[in-house]
Amino acid sequence: MKLVVTGGAGYIGSVVTSQLLDEGHRVTVVDDLSTGHRDAVPEGAEFVQARIHECGELLAQSGFDGVLHFAAKSLVSESVRAPELYWENNVSGTLALLEAVRAAGIPRLVFSSTAATYGEPQVSPITEETPAVPVNSYGSSKLAVDAMLSSYSRAHGIAATSLRYFNVGGARGRFGERHSPETHLIPNLLRVAAGLEESAKIFGTDYDTPDGTALRDYLHVTDLGRAHLLALETSVPGTHRIVNLGTGNGYTVRQVLDTCRAVTGQPIPAEEHPRRPGDPTSLVASNQRARELLGWEPELSLEQIVADAWAFMRSAESS
Numbered sequence: 066m067k068l069v070v071t072g073g074a075g076y077i078g079s080v081v082t083s084q085l086l087d088e089g090h091r092v093t094v095v096d097d098l099s100t101g102h103r104d105a106v107p108e109g110a111e112f113v114q115a116r117i118h119e120c121g122e123l124l125a126q127s128g129f130d131g132v133l134h135f136a137a138k139s140l141v142s143e144s145v146r147a148p149e150l151y152w153e154n155n156v157s158g159t160l161a162l163l164e165a166v167r168a169a170g171i172p173r174l175v176f177s178s179t180a181a182t183y184g185e186p187q188v189s190p191i192t193e194e195t196p197a198v199p200v201n202s203y204g205s206s207k208l209a210v211d212a213m214l215s216s217y218s219r220a221h222g223i224a225a226t227s228l229r230y231f232n233v234g235g236a237r238g239r240f241g242e243r244h245s246p247e248t249h250l251i252p253n254l255l256r257v258a259a260g261l262e263e264s265a266k267i268f269g270t271d272y273d274t275p276d277g278t279a280l281r282d283y284l285h286v287t288d289l290g291r292a293h294l295l296a297l298e299t300s301v302p303g304t305h306r307i308v309n310l311g312t313g314n315g316y317t318v319r320q321v322l323d324t325c326r327a328v329t330g331q332p333i334p335a336e337e338h339p340r341r342p343g344d345p346t347s348l349v350a351s352n353q354r355a356r357e358l359l360g361w362e363p364e365l366s367l368e369q370i371v372a373d374a375w376a377f378m379r380s381a382e383s384s
């Protein structure tokens with residue numbers, strides 16, 4: 066297929082672009098490099114530096130078969146401080162993109178939604194029927210796009226899939242996570258293992274979990290990428306599907322810390338801090354719908370996620 070990948074200079078978009086190219090697809094990356102890196106765009110992909118707000122002409126010209134839409138702002142705390150950035154970038158930007166998709170007659174689209182749409186759910190595991198009640202503007206902006214996709218698919222026949230990712234980690238060779246600032250747990254723990262920081266921070270030790278720290282469902286980025294390929298292949302015109310992507314297994318922050326210590330062989334000193342505002346106690350996915358609709362199942366363990374993220378960090382440091 067001939068595909069557009071928005072956000073393909075970012076973490077997940079660059080990994081999935083590399084997988085798409087390996088599968089023989091042709092890829093055009095659209096990215097404004099606001100948080101991405103030009104050198105993260107895989108060789109073999111065409112690169113267009115542009116905002117998603119302004120790619121109507123590009124989409125109209127080239128006879129694309131589908132769009133994978135990763136481009137977004139995704140820092141929860143920033144979205145609380147400056148919600149206007151999230152409505153302008155994630156919502157207005159996606160509306161402009163969808164208009165371009167519709168005008169160009171592009172038949173399918175896969176969107177990066179998030180577990181943050183569920184807010185602080187009282188149930189575990191979380192299914193797609195669990196009420197979506199976001200507790201920050203990042204989650205609200207993603208839920209707004211999910212609603213947009215439902216109405217666009219119904220009215221204009223687009224085959225749309227919202228993939229609700231839980232916690233994504235790991236790397237694929239030279240494609241991995243390079244955020245600044247980095248807020249995610251695994252890369253932050255590995256920065257301490259690599260000697261880039263003195264000690265790690267554990268945010269919250271009084272949660273109602275077996276060891277008091279927050280519970281999350283960690284998914285390898287290449288398992289996530291495979292789900293995107295399957296979502297493209299199985300998509301249905303005029304239908305919008307919402308699908309959780311997680312392993313169904315929850316790990317506490319302390320369990321992740323222990324795994325990072327074991328994989329790296331480093332002590333990784335850690336300090337206990339108060340809870341980070343807005344962090345739910347537990348986010349664990351039911352992936353039954355992904356199995357049924359996409360024929361997908363996760364294959365890689367937390368150990369493999371950490372090992373691949375560690376190998377990526379070591380090679381990025383030495384280059």
Ligand SMILES: NC(=O)c1ccc[n+]([C@@H]2O[C@H](COP(=O)([O-])OP(=O)(O)OC[C@H]3O[C@@H](n4cnc5c(N)ncnc54)[C@H](O)[C@@H]3O)[C@@H](O)[C@H]2O)c1
Nearest residue numbers: 072074075076077097098099100101116117136137139233
């Ligand atoms: N990393 C996770 O654990 C996680 C979890 C759930 C959902 N997601 C979603 O997955 C997607 C990718 O996340 P990531 O961690 O790779 O983020 P990232 O910041 O590494 O990548 C996002 C990319 O989009 C680009 N971008 C942002 N706004 C743009 C715009 N208006 N026009 C063009 N390009 C723009 C950035 O430059 C960047 O390259 C995001 O939509 C995010 O909300 C990520």
Ligand SMILES: O=c1ccn([C@@H]2O[C@H](COP(=O)(O)OP(=O)(O)O[C@H]3O[C@H](CO)[C@H](O)[C@H](O)[C@H]3O)[C@@H](O)[C@H]2O)c(=O)[nH]1
Nearest residue numbers: 139179181232233248249250253266267268279318341344
């Ligand atoms: O240095 C750190 C970083 C994180 N944490 C804790 O580790 C857990 C996981 O935190 P992450 O930042 O790695 O992931 P989140 O669950 O906060 O974020 C995930 O869900 C968010 C919405 O809830 C967004 O979708 C985001 O992109 C996605 O990675 C949280 O309890 C957090 O407080 C620490 O203890 N120390």
